[in-house]
Amino acid sequence: MNALDIDQAAADWVQRRQFWNWSDDDQAALDVWLAESDRNRVAYLRQNAVWESAGRLVVLKPELEVPARARISPLLMRIAAGVLVAALGAGGIVYTMHPRAAVYSTDIGGRKTLQLADGSRIELNTNTLVSLSKEGDTRKVTLVRGEAYFHIHHDAAHPFVVVAGDYRVTDIGTEFVVRRAPERVEVGLIKGGVRFDAANVQGTPQSALLTPGDVVVADANSMKMSKKPIRDLMTELSWRRGMLVFKDTMLEEAAAQFNRYNREKIVLAGADIARLKINGSFQASSSELFARSVQDLFGLTVTHTGNELVISQ
Amino acid sequence: MVKVPEFGREHTGLRKAGEGMTASEADAWFVREILPLEAALMQFLRHNWRDRGDVEDLRQEIYARVYGAAKKEIPQAPKAFLFTTARNLLINLSQKANVIPIDAMADLDALGIELDAPSPDRSVAARQELRRLQDALDQLPPRHREAIILGRIEGLSGREIAHRMGIAETTASQHLKLGMMALTEFYLRDTPRRRT
Numbered sequence: 001m002n003a004l005d006i007d008q009a010a011a012d013w014v015q016r017r018q019f020w021n022w023s024d025d026d027q028a029a030l031d032v033w034l035a036e037s038d039r040n041r042v043a044y045l046r047q048n049a050v051w052e053s054a055g056r057l058v059v060l061k062p063e064l065e066v067p068a069r070a071r072i073s074p075l076l077m078r079i080a081a082g083v084l085v086a087a088l089g090a091g092g093i094v095y096t097m098h099p100r101a102a103v104y105s106t107d108i109g110g111r112k113t114l115q116l117a118d119g120s121r122i123e124l125n126t127n128t129l130v131s132l133s134k135e136g137d138t139r140k141v142t143l144v145r146g147e148a149y150f151h152i153h154h155d156a157a158h159p160f161v162v163v164a165g166d167y168r169v170t171d172i173g174t175e176f177v178v179r180r181a182p183e184r185v186e187v188g189l190i191k192g193g194v195r196f197d198a199a200n201v202q203g204t205p206q207s208a209l210l211t212p213g214d215v216v217v218a219d220a221n222s223m224k225m226s227k228k229p230i231r232d233l234m235t236e237l238s239w240r241r242g243m244l245v246f247k248d249t250m251l252e253e254a255a256a257q258f259n260r261y262n263r264e265k266i267v268l269a270g271a272d273i274a275r276l277k278i279n280g281s282f283q284a285s286s287s288e289l290f291a292r293s294v295q296d297l298f299g300l301t302v303t304h305t306g307n308e309l310v311i312s313q
Numbered sequence: 314m315v316k317v318p319e320f321g322r323e324h325t326g327l328r329k330a331g332e333g334m335t336a337s338e339a340d341a342w343f344v345r346e347i348l349p350l351e352a353a354l355m356q357f358l359r360h361n362w363r364d365r366g367d368v369e370d371l372r373q374e375i376y377a378r379v380y381g382a383a384k385k386e387i388p389q390a391p392k393a394f395l396f397t398t399a400r401n402l403l404i405n406l407s408q409k410a411n412v413i414p415i416d417a418m419a420d421l422d423a424l425g426i427e428l429d430a431p432s433p434d435r436s437v438a439a440r441q442e443l444r445r446l447q448d449a450l451d452q453l454p455p456r457h458r459e460a461i462i463l464g465r466i467e468g469l470s471g472r473e474i475a476h477r478m479g480i481a482e483t484t485a486s487q488h489l490k491l492g493m494m495a496l497t498e499f500y501l502r503d504t505p506r507r508r509t
C-alpha cells in the first residue's frame with residue numbers, strides 16, 4: 001500500500017467506527033489491521049486524534065465558551081444554536097431554575113459526548129441527566145442521575161465542580177468518573193486529583209482528596225475509599241465505546257449492568273445461576289446477544305416473556 | 314482490544330524511568346508530542362527531498378520509525394528525535410540511490426529548526442486550536458464539509474447524514490472519509506486560510 005492508501009484506509013476505519021454499525025467483528029478486523037504494521041497504526045492514530053480534537057467545534061455552551069464565540073463563523077453559530085434547540089426539544093429535558101443552565105440527557109442505552117469550548121469533555125452513559133451552568137467563576141455540572149466520565153481541562157481561575165445531590169467533586173486537573181445511584185454516589189479517579197465532599201454522612205460533613213486509582217463510595221451512612229488498578233477503572237469505562245467488559249463477574253452483577261442499558265430486562269431464575277461467573281466483552285446494547293452467549297456457555301435456557309429475558313436451568 | 318487515545322489526553326504516568334512503554338503510552342506520546350510537529354516535518358521534507366511525490370511516504374515511514382522506537386523507550390527530546398530520524402532516513406535513501414540530496418543534509422540548526430524551542434503554552438495552544446479547526450473545516454470542499462459538520466457538530470449517524478444530504482449511504486461514507494482526511498491535513502499543517 002502506498003501512503004495515500006494507508007491514510008485513506010485509516011480515515012475509513014475512523015469514520016466507519018464512528019458513524020456506522022460497528023460490530024465486534026469490525027473491531028477485531030481493525031485490531032488486525034492496526035497490528036499489521038506501525039505505519040497503519042500511526043496513520044490511524046493521526047486521523048483519530050484530529051477527529052477527536054475536532055469535537056471542540058461543538059461550541060454549545062455559551063457560558064463555557066470563553067472568547068471563542070466571537071471567532072465562530074455565523075454558520076457554525078447557527079448550527080450550534082440548532083443543536084441546542086434540538087437537544088432541548090428531544091424529550092425528557094428539564095428546565096432548571098438557572099436561566100443559563102443547559103441540560104443534556106441520554107435515554108436508556110444512550111451515550112453522548114459533550115465537548116466544551118474550554119477543551120473539557122464529558123461523556124454521558126446510559127440514562128443520564130446533567131445540567132451545566134456557571135456559578136461566578138465556577139464551572140458547575142449537576143449530575144441529576146446516571147453516570148458520566150469527565151476529562152477536565154484544568155483552569156485555576158475557573159474551578160470545575162460536579163454536584164450529585166449532597167456530594168461534590170472538585171477537580172484539580174483531571175480525568176474521573178461519577179456514578180449516581182438513587183441512594184449513593186461513586187467517584188473513581190483516573191488521573192490528576194479531585195476533592196470529594198459529602199455534605200452529610202451520619203449528620204456530619206466529610207471530605208477526601210483522591211489520587212489516581214482511588215474510588216470513593218458514599219451514602220448517607222458511610223463514606224468508603226478503596227484503591228483500584230487504573231486498568232480496572234478503564235475497563236469499567238468500556239461503556240464509552242459501547243461495551244461491557246466482565247472479568248470473573250457474577251452473572252447477577254453482569255445482568256444488572258445490562259439492565260442499565262436496555263429496556264428488555266434480564267431476569268435470572270435461581271440463586272445458582274446468579275452466582276455463575278462470566279468473562280468477556282459484550283455490546284452493551286444487546287441483552288439478547290449476551291443472554292444467548294450465557295445460554296451456550298452454561299447450557300441454560302433463555303425465554304422471552306413480555307419485556308423480560310428469563311434465564312433459567 | 315486496542316485502545317486508541319484521543320488527542321491531547323495524557324495517560325497516567327505509571328511508567329518508571331527507563332521502563333518499556335505499553336502500546337497505549339506510545340500512542341499517547343505520539344499524538345501529544347509528534348503530531349503537532351507535522352507542519353515543520355513536512356517543510357523539512359519538501360526542502361530536502363527532490364521528489365515531492367515521495368514526501369507523504371517519507372512522512373509515514375518516519376512516523377512509523379519514531380513510533381517503533383517509542384514503544385521500546387520514550388525519547389526524551391521528541392522534536393530532536395523526530396528530525397534526526399528524518400535526516401537519517403533521507404541520508405540512507407540518498408546513499409542507496411547514489412544521489413546527493415539538495416541541501417547535502419546540512420545541520421538541522423542550519424535549516425532553521427529550533428530543536429530546543431519550548432512548546433507553546435498549552436492554554437494558548439488550546440485557544441488557537443479552535444481557530445485552527447475552524448480554518449481547516451472552512452477549507453474543505455462543500456459536500457465533504459457538510460458531511461463533517463452534520464457528523465461531528467450535529468452528531469448525526471451515518472444513516473442520518475445520508476438522509477439529510479439526500480445521498481446514498483456509501484456516498485455519505487466517502488464524503489466522511491475524504492472530509493476527515495482533508496481535515497486532518499489542513500489542521501496538522503496549519504495551512505492559513507485566506508480571509509476575504
